[in-house]
Amino acid sequence: MKSKFYIALIATFLTAYVINASARAAPVRKKLAIKAGSIITISGADIKNGTILIEDGIVKAVGKNIEIPWDAFVIEAKDRVVMPGFVLAHTSSGLDRANENVPEVPFLSTFDSIDPVSFYFEDSLRDGVVAMLVLPGNSTLLGGTGTVVKPHGLTVEDMLIKPYTGLKISLQPTGNTSRMGHMQRFRRYISDLKDYLEEYEQRKADVKEENKPFDEEIDIRKQPMVDLLNKKLTAFIYCDIAADVPKAIEIHETYKLNTVLVLGPDCYKAVGLIAQKKLPVILPPQLVVWETNEETNEEEMKVIPMIFDKAGVRFAFQTETSQYGSRYLWYQAATAVRYGMKREEALKSITLYPAQFIGVDDRLGSIQAGKEATFILLTSDPLDAQAWVDKVMIAGEIVYEKEKDQRLKKLIEKPEEVQKPKDTD
Amino acid sequence: MNPVKIEVLINFMENPVVMGHKNIILISSMLLLFTFTSAFGDQGIAIRAGHILTISDNPIENGIILIKGGKIEALGQNVVLPEDVRLIDANDKFVIPGLIDAQSRLFVMDSELDESRTIAPELNILDAIDPFIKEYREVLAQGVTAVCVAPGSHGLIGGRSAVLKLNGSKNIDRMVLKADATVKAAVGMSTGNTSSSLARLEHYSSIREALIATKVYMQTKEKADREMAEYNRKKAEYEKKDSGKETEKKEKPKRPARFRSSPASDVLAQVLRKEIPLQVEAHRVTDILNVLRLADEFGFTLILDKCTEGYLIADEIARRKASVIVGPVSTSFVDMPRLEYRNHDMSNASILSKNGIKTALGVSGRDGASSKFITLAAAMAAANGMDKDAALRAITLTPAEMFGVADRIGSLQVGKDADLVILNGHPLDTQTRVEMVLIEGKVVFERKSQQ
Amino acid sequence: MKAYVILLSFLLLMPASAKDEQPEIMAIKAGKILTMSGSPITDGVILIKDGKITDIGTGIEIPEKASVIDAGKKVVMPGLVDASAAPPVRGDLNEEYKEITPTIRISTALDPQSKVLKRIVQTGITTLYISPGWRNVIAGLGAVIKPTGKTPKEMIIKEDAALTLVMSEDSLYGNQIPRSQPPRNFYFRRPTTRMAIIWMLRKSFFDTQEYVKAGEKDDPDLEILASALDDKIPVRLNVRRAINIRTALKLAEEYDFQLILDECTEGYKVAEEIAEKKISVVLGPFYYYPRNLSQYEGREVNWNNAGILTKAGVKVALTSGAQAQSIDLLTATAFAVRHGMPKDEALKAVTITPAEILGVADKVGTLEKGKDADILILSGDPLKVTTRIEKVILNGKTVYKAE
Structure with a gap:
């Protein structure tokens, strides 16, 4: 009698557990296979009617006629185009505040400022971005270090892809400083830092000579700049006008840094210098600028990606939300293609190249065996203006589905019957 | 184009063999001439001018400036011109340094x-x-x-x-x-x-104070350099003796304070x-x-x-x-x-x-x-x-x-950069116009002939 | 020897002379012609003479002397008609000495040397409507122009094309008396609330009706308003919020005049009501976020405004927006389709529909015999953002060629 009771109790608990388990959100499956109508691998040729095999969130194989294991969960995507998720190599959105009041704060990190609930991340995921390097803004000389995050997660830890990536340097003078003063400030900081390091090494050598243990660490506030000088951190140098570019190159060469230039729209004039030094650049969000020619007083159209493409400079795109279209990375690539850039290069500039610039190309940027299973499933070709991101998969897990996107529905669909008032004025 | 060159071209074209293939030769010779003239920049340039104001010496009337490799190679009234040189004729013009x-x-x-x-x-x-x-x-x-x-x-x-x-x-x-x-x-x-x-x-006093402070700084730096040199010498001695037999107890030299x-x-x-x-x-x-x-x-x-x-x-x-x-x-x-x-x-x-x-x-x-x-x-x-x-x-x-x-x-002298200006009158005459400007032997400005 | 000199000079002179000659008849051969007046024509030919289309179709014989543009497999469509564009004028768009200025004509400020003309042509716009600014309640008369011509007169193809009325809150930002301070200048403005704007409109309409009843003829302002209320000059009313749209519809009913709605940002909320009254809508530029709108003008946006209105049966024209200068009209159309507007309607919304709304559909808007030869040659599908406008032909002359 008693045992029957206990069996019934255990049975109830077990059932409850099983029901609970299956009622939880779809678990991350161990093995997946995506059968797609078109696969843009970026690293190789496009594949029609191919299959991607995924295990533990990593791509196991991609190609045509791949045998699908019996225990793999199959996702049918015959009418979809699958490609690597977009990577944004530089953004200052999604932060509580992009710039600090003090000019020299290299020890700050955007990790402490990212707001996971910001609409910016929700929009980015909807637009197909799977990784972005969030760096401090353009108004601080030494702004701090950046963080690579994915736009999905309730806490910054959940969103984290790679911490401590990139150190932001801005050559735009702040407040009332002149450019001379700004540059001098930078040089003084570095020379003070070098003095500090020399003294530090001195103390270390002295202590070592006396065979004593040395446990003093480098001042944590100076560590990022030390890492910058040792090439452990990449310098992201913002150039506001063309005249800043020679200065950025001077910094790059004098201190022998790993550098990526973040450009303003005026900087296309310095393309010759940039091409010479073979530096990677991140283009401004405005890709087509109209400038008045000083001599003829006529307006001329400058297409920035073409100017850099023709000079052989490798670049990545940025986005902004104030203008039509330039909110989407695919639109930036499409604009470049419209004016003559090769499609493959343009697509690389929104996937593989930015992944390389921010050091995550070991897992993102293309679809190949060994890389993370992080893709976007589009309703048609990415450069087609009518293509929508239908699903986003990050490390084998579907994290976004357009079908379930309530906010998008509200923005696109007809609102429910708005009550007609009886008399208006 | 040089009149000499046109005559040569004409004689060349009257050759019977050439007559037979005139079209091809005409086109190809035109192309050759274009490339030829554009290559002139790399060779020497000579300027024959009416009035050369050297600034450093007396003016030279009816002289020649020979430029090679961006520098003034020769200058004077009797300069021998080498063979392939592009001659700029400024016979009645003034030439001054940039x-x-x-x-x-x-x-x-x-x-x-x-x-x-x-x-x-x-x-x-x-x-x-x-x-x-x-x-x-x-x-x-x-x-x-x-x-x-x-x-x-x-x-x-x-x-x-x-x-x-x-x-x-x-x-x-x-x-x-x-x-x-x-x-x-x-x-x-x-x-x-x-x-x-x-x-x-x-x-006035701020600047003066800055200069006084600099003098003090220079003295301090000199002292620090001397102390550092002394320290290095003593250290070398100390290490030399130290690597040998441990006979005497040497005092380790003290490092002087770092000079900022x-x-x-x-x-x-x-x-x-x-x-x-x-x-x-x-x-x-x-x-x-x-x-x-x-x-x-x-x-x-x-x-x-x-x-x-x-x-x-x-x-x-x-x-x-x-x-x-x-x-x-x-x-x-x-x-x-x-x-x-x-x-x-x-x-x-x-x-x-x-x-x-x-x-x-x-x-x-x-x-x-x-x-x-x-x-x-x-x-x-x-x-x-x-x-x-x-x-x-x-x-x-x-x-x-x-x-x-x-x-x-600053002046037109042998060995200096060939930065010079050709004008149609004395530079201080307000009616004078600049005709041509050269920097290191390259023409960087040339006035287009107007009405 | 002489022969060579003659040959050389001939070679040098020939290209120059070829440029000056203008061919009498021009023919365009293209893989796909979107006429906007029927089904697309595959492998068709367009014949142009004296700036007009003389023939269009397949199997047309091209006369010998015609200069031919062979557009291969490319796509040809009519030049775009922008029903609300940034005007190529000199000076400010807003005359602020009075709130009601029906006699002000934007065409008097036209500048044939304006820098924006180049941009307008390069983005494929061959006909555009320009209007006075929106700071006045009754702003004045707009005109339909083409971005060509050496004098303002040559540019205008329809003078007094519409009367601009503004119910939006822009007029609240005019010269106002600062709060608790004396007026800054002599010309201070009265409307500081929506109530006042509506009142001013009603007063103007009322005065017009009285004027007409009394049979007077001497007030130029009221003459124009009378023509507008009599449907002789179309009325374009600028509204953004749904409440303003409803008020506009009510006013139109009360005073019995035809209406065209301008901007209509919240039109999607009242689409059926607009459709019921058979009112056309000229949509303003697109905003992703409500924060780009002014503080008073609504907190909601719908990306598919154009699509919802069209599906409800409203005639919609897409525009580049008078304020926004860098919007490419074809890109705007591509995005409208992306957000839900049907493809055919979208292409019509930048060609024949605005032409009809502006009253110049007899001249432009489609590729048909007898209409102006305003033609775009595109590298591909106009609704693809990767398509480039390769040539723009205006009145039969090539005015833009992509490098």
Whole structure:
């Protein structure tokens, strides 16, 4: 009698557990296979009617006629185009505040400022971005270090892809400083830092000579700049006008840094210098600028990606939300293609190249065996203006589905019957 | 095209074999000629001119300048021309060295006009240069091939100046003829319409204190260097003995305290050691006298900038062997209602020059393009008494000497850069036009023939 | 020897002379022609003479002397008609000495040398409507122009094309008396609330009706308003919020005049009501976020405004927006389709529909015999953002060629 009771109790608990388990959100499956109508691998040729095999969130194989294991969960995507998720190599959105009041704060990190609930991340995921390097803004000389995050997660830890990536340097003078003063400030900081390091090494050598243990660490506030000088951190140098570019190159060469230039729209004039030094650049969000020619007083159209493409400079795109279209990375690539850039290069500039610039190309940027299973499933070709991101998969897990996107529905669909008032004025 | 070459072409074409294939040969010879003429730039250039004003020596009438590798290879009336040389015929024209504006804002970004009143010798005007502006072309068209750019008049010690060439290079390194040419300072500048004597005294004493501090710094540095050298010697000895047998107990030499170098003081130290001149902007007699007193006390090489009332104390300036850049020449107090210019006189340059003071002229315009008026400045100085040759020298060799680039530019001499200007009249004649400008042997400007 | 000199000079002179000659008849051969007046024509030919289309279709014989543009497999469509564009004028768009200025004509400020003309042509716009600014309640008369011509007169193809009325809150930002301070200048403005704007409109309409009843003829302002209320001049009313749209519809009913709605940002909320009254809508520029709109003008946006209105049966024209200068009209159309507007309607919304709304459909808007030869040659599908406008032909002359 008693045992029957206990069996019934255990049975109830077990059932409850099983029901609970299956009622939880779809678990991350161990093995997946995506059968797609078109696969843009970026690293190789496009594949029609191919299959991607995924295990533990990593791509196991991609190609045509791949045998699908019996225990793999199959996702049918015959009418979809699958490609690597977009990577944004530089953004200052999604932060509580992009710039600090003090000019020299290299020890700050955007990790402490990212707001996971910001609409910016929700929009980015909807637009197909799977990784972005969030760096401090353009108004601080030494702004701090950046963080690579994915736009999905309730806490910054959940969103984290790679911490401590990139150190932001801005050559735009702040407040009332002149450019001379700004540059001098930078040089003084570095020379003070070098003095500090020399003294530090001195103390270390002295202590070592006396065979004593040395446990003093480098001042944590100076560590990022030390890492910058040792090439452990990449310098992201913002150039506001063309005249800043020679200065950025001077910094790059004098201190022998790993550098990526973040450009303003005026900087296309310095393309010759940039091409010479073979530096990677991140283009401004405005890709087509109209400038008045000083001599003829006529307006001329400058297409920035073409100017850099023709000079052989490798670049990545940025986005902004104030203008039509330039909110989407695919639109930036499409604009470049419209004016003559090769499609493959343009697509690389929104996937593989930015992944390389921010050091995550070991897992993102293309679809190949060994890389993370992080893709976007589009309703048609990415450069087609009518293509929508239908699903986003990050490390084998579907994290976004357009079908379930309530906010998008509200923005696109007809609102429910708005009550007609009886008399208006 | 050379008439000789056309004749050769005609004879070539009358050949019967050639006649048979005339079309192909016609087209291909046209193509060859185009490539041929464009290759001319790399070979030597010679200029045959009616009047060559060398500045450094007597003028040469009907002479030839031979240019090779961007430098003047030969110069004179009897120069032998090598075979393949491109000859520029300037038979009835004047040739002068490229002009130099000693007080220019060309290439300096607008945002850099106002610095705060501080002692900041470590600032460098090269950080404020925008190589992408296009205004330099207008200035080049008036014969200016080099400009001296310096920080503005607001900083007590504003920073280091530089000499730039107008060769249109986007690479700042290739534009710079000399970096750290001078250290710019300014005393007695008024704000608005007031000028307080106390404030001016403060300027003077601030600069003086900075120089005294530099002297102390130099002494401290020298002591630290000596101590470091001593320490290194003792350390080497200690280590040498130490590696051998442990016979005596040697005392380990103590490392001296680290010497913190200061970039600002290093620059002023160079000034005190006479390696870089101090270019001080001063307008009123009292301010100029203060500056001269500073020069007496510290012994640096002095260049007086603007020196508006210098003509009143020319003998004092001459005694210190200071040089002067006069500017602006061509305006009056009505145009520049600032207290500093109240006693502006257009014969300033003339009086200074006649007193044996090395005088250069500058435009000192608020914007870069006004450097094109440099010949006007020289013409006005000459009209108000300055010797014509001295006036021309004041915009060529004198500023070159003052800024330490006279080994490269400033006059037409063998071995110097081939930076020169061809004009259709004397440069100080206001009706003269610039026909051609060359920088390092390359034609950078050529006037298109008009109506 | 002489022969060579003659040959050389001939070779040098020939290209120059070829440029000056203008061909009498021009023919365009293209893989796909979107006429906007029927089904697309595949491998068709368009014949042009004296700036007009003389023939269009397949199997047309091209006369010998005609200069031919062979557009291969490319797509040809009519030049775009922008029903609300940034005007190529000199000076400010807003005359602020009075709130009611029906006699002000934007065409008097036209500048044939304006820098924006180049941009307008390069983005494929061959006909555009320009209007006075929106700071006045009754702003004045707009005109339909083409971006060509050496004098303003040559540019205008329809003078007094519409009367601009503004119910949006822009007029509240005019010269106002600062709060608790004396007026800054002599010309201070009255409307500081929505109530006042509606009142001013009603007063103007009322005065017009009285004027007409009394049979007077001497007030120029009221003459124009009378023509507008009599449907002789179309009325374009600028509204953004749904409440303003409803008020506008009510006013139109009360005073019995035809209406065209301008901007209509919240039109999607009242689409059926607009459709019921058979009112056309000229949509303003697109905003992603409500924060780009002014503080008072609504907190909601719908990306599919154009699509919802069209599906409800409203005639919609897409525009580049008079304020926004860098919007490419074809890109705007591509995005409208992306957000839900049907493809055919979208292409019509920048060609024949605005032409009809502006009253110039007899001249432009489609590729048909007798209409102006305003033609675009595109590298591909006009609704693809990767498509480039390769040539723009205006009145039979090539005015833009992509490098």
